[in-house]
Structure formats: structure tokens, C-alpha cells
Amino acid sequence: MKYLEGIAEFCAVAEVGNFTGAANKLDTSVAQISRKVASLEKQLGVKLLQRTTRSVSLTEAGTLYFEQALPALKALENAQLSVSALQTSPQGLIKLTAPVAFGEAFIAPLLNTFMQKYSGISVQCTFSNEKLDIVDLGLDLAIRIGKLEDSTLVAKKIATRHLFVCGSKAYFEEHGQPQTIDELKHHSLLVGSQPYWRFMVDKEIQSISVQGRARYNSGNALRSAALAGLGLAQLPGFYVRDALASGELIEVFPEYKDKQEAIWAVFPSNRNVAPKIRLLVDFLAQHIVSDS
Structure with a gap:
């Protein structure tokens, strides 16, 4: 944005009344201040400053420009400070989606902790x-599990x-x-x-087609x-995990356990x-926890 070049330098000179003070304020050289102001004047096609050997004063055009440019410059500075503050004190609404059971068990408690830590969120x-369309719904991100479909999402x-893989003691006894x-x-x-189960066999993932009496799209129901x-x-x-620890369920094929199913954060x-x-x-x- 070339039209912004020189504005900060010009406003500094106008505020302090000389090039040396402006250079000190912006931590640069007098020559740099002079070049930037001259470039701005050339771009605008008017003289903004009246220079003499002893002083610097604003021309009529310079006064008008300064009165309108200074508030805009301050607004830009405030905008930058606000964005920078988000790094240490983030604020605003975050909209996301997550699978039901996993979201309720893991994501929701972590979101609550996150909001406790960052009160502005x-x-x-x-x-x-x-798999909700996060772009159409205006969501910031989605938590997804397993293999991702090809898409433009990151x-x-x-x-x-x-x-x-597990079953009950009663089932195995019968x-x-x-x-x-x-x-x-x-x-x-x-x-x-x-309609398949995943196993790690010889360090490679194998998918085994499965059929059965019951089919649920709910882990709790399974x-x-x-x-x-x-x-x-x-x-x-x-x-x-709890049922395995209590002995209500018994694991089979632990040596073929797939440990590589990924949990993803997906962005537009x-x-x-x-x-x-x-x-x-x-x-x-x-x-x-990665063994969720």
C-alpha cells in the first residue's frame, strides 16, 4: 500500500515541529524522515511542510492533511495493538464442530478449561x-477422526x-x-x-470387511x-477403557491394535x-491423550 508510505514520518514532524525530533521519535535517521516526507509530497502533488534553516511549519495543505491523517494513523496503530494483544489475551467467539461422543468426552471439558484460562473467549x-460443511456454516474449525476425504480444507x-477389539466374558465363555x-x-x-475394522499387521494397516447382527452409528450403543x-x-x-480395566470387557488381538488413527483439527x-x-x-x- 504505497499511499501509506511517509504518513507516519510526516505526522511525527508535524507533531514535534522538526525533523530531528521526528527521527528520535521513530528511531530512524533525519535523512530517512526527509526522504519519506518528500516522497509523500511528490505522491500528493502538494507541499505539506514549509522548511527554513531554523524551523519547519505546516502549509495550508499540510495542516488539512495532518488533521485528517493523524486520527487515521492512530486508528491503525490501535488496530495493530489490538491484534497483537490477541496473542497474549485472545478474545472473541470460536465456532467449531466435533463428533458427538468424542466431543462430549474430551473436547467439551477441554473447551471449558480453555475458557477458564482465557476469559475473553x-x-x-x-x-x-x-461431516458438516464448515465453510458454508461459517465455522472456524472442525475436529475429525480417521482418514480425511480429499478436500480444500487444511x-x-x-x-x-x-x-x-473386545467382547464380554459371558460371550467368550459361550x-x-x-x-x-x-x-x-x-x-x-x-x-x-x-463396514470394516482396522488392524496393524506387519507394520501395515489392513482393513477387514465385517458384518453382524447389530449395526450402530454410536460407540456408546456398540x-x-x-x-x-x-x-x-x-x-x-x-x-x-473403564470396562477393560474392570474386566467387564476382554480385549483380543492386542498385538494387531491400530495405534495410528489420527485426530485432526480442520480449517477452511x-x-x-x-x-x-x-x-x-x-x-x-x-x-x-493420544491413546483416546
Whole structure:
């Protein structure tokens, strides 16, 4: 923005009444002040300052320009200070979306802690298992899990989670415990929103097609069915960790556990990411446990 060049220098001279004082105020040289003011006068096509060997005074055009330029310059300085302050004292509304169960278990408590830490921040979070269009809805970011579809969105991995295959003690007493992945075809499987399970075999991810009596798009419903002895389920740790610890559920195939499913923060690519958003993403990455 070439038309802004020289305005700060001219206003400094007008305020203090000489080039030396202006140079001291802006921490630059007298020659630099003189060049910038001369360039501004050339651009405007008028003399702004009347220079003599002893003093500097404003011309009529200079007085008019100074009266209108100084408030604008102060407004720009205040705008810059306000933006800089966001780095240490972020303010404003953050709008995001996250999957229902994961969001309720992990994201919501962290958002509450984040707002306690930064009192100027407010949050509007939509929990949904649908991949909402964050651009059309005007959201700042989305928390998503697993493989991302190709899109124009920008993604940052903030954590990973583990997937556990498990069933109840009662189920295993009746049907036996599978010893190989191939034996899963002889068992009752509880299917989630995706018709496959993921395993890490020889350091590579393998997806195994699964079918079963029950299919739920809810991790809580799958855990409930597994606890009821209806079959085996593959679920992230936060659904089943307590039940595994208590012995209500028993894990199978721990050696094939997929530990690489990513948790992402996703942004619209056509926006500059505000400091408050970067701060939140960094906060989530720091506090989300990677074996969720």
C-alpha cells in the first residue's frame, strides 16, 4: 500500500515541529524522515511542510492533511495493538464442530478449561457425527477422526487414538475367544458406521470387511451391545477403557491394535487462521491423550 508510505514520518514532524525530533521519535535517521516526507509530497502533488534553516511549519495543505491523517494513523496503530494483544489475551467467539461422543468426552471439558484460562473467549460448539460443511456454516474449525476425504480444507493432526477389539466374558465363555483375525468370520460382530475394522499387521494397516447382527452409528450403543454379550466390537479406547480395566470387557488381538488413527483439527483453506484459533488447536493438541 504505497499511499501509506511517509504518513507516519510526516505526522511525527508535524507533531514535534522538526525533523530531528521526528527521527528520535521513530528511531530512524533525519535523512530517512526527509526522504519519506518528500516522497509523500511528490505522491500528493502538494507541499505539506514549509522548511527554513531554523524551523519547519505546516502549509495550508499540510495542516488539512495532518488533521485528517493523524486520527487515521492512530486508528491503525490501535488496530495493530489490538491484534497483537490477541496473542497474549485472545478474545472473541470460536465456532467449531466435533463428533458427538468424542466431543462430549474430551473436547467439551477441554473447551471449558480453555475458557477458564482465557476469559475473553467464548465458544459455540456443534456436536455432530455428520461431516458438516464448515465453510458454508461459517465455522472456524472442525475436529475429525480417521482418514480425511480429499478436500480444500487444511488439516493439522493433534493426536492419535487406539482401537480395541473386545467382547464380554459371558460371550467368550459361550462362543470361545478368536485366536486369529481370520476366525472373526465365525463370530458375532457388532458393526459401527464403517463396514470394516482396522488392524496393524506387519507394520501395515489392513482393513477387514465385517458384518453382524447389530449395526450402530454410536460407540456408546456398540459398547452397550458388547457388554450385553451380543458380540465383539472394535472401539476407541475412551469408550471401553473403564470396562477393560474392570474386566467387564476382554480385549483380543492386542498385538494387531491400530495405534495410528489420527485426530485432526480442520480449517477452511481460504482463511487466515486467527491467533485465538491457533491457540485453541495448540491447547487441544497438548491436552488430548493420544491413546483416546
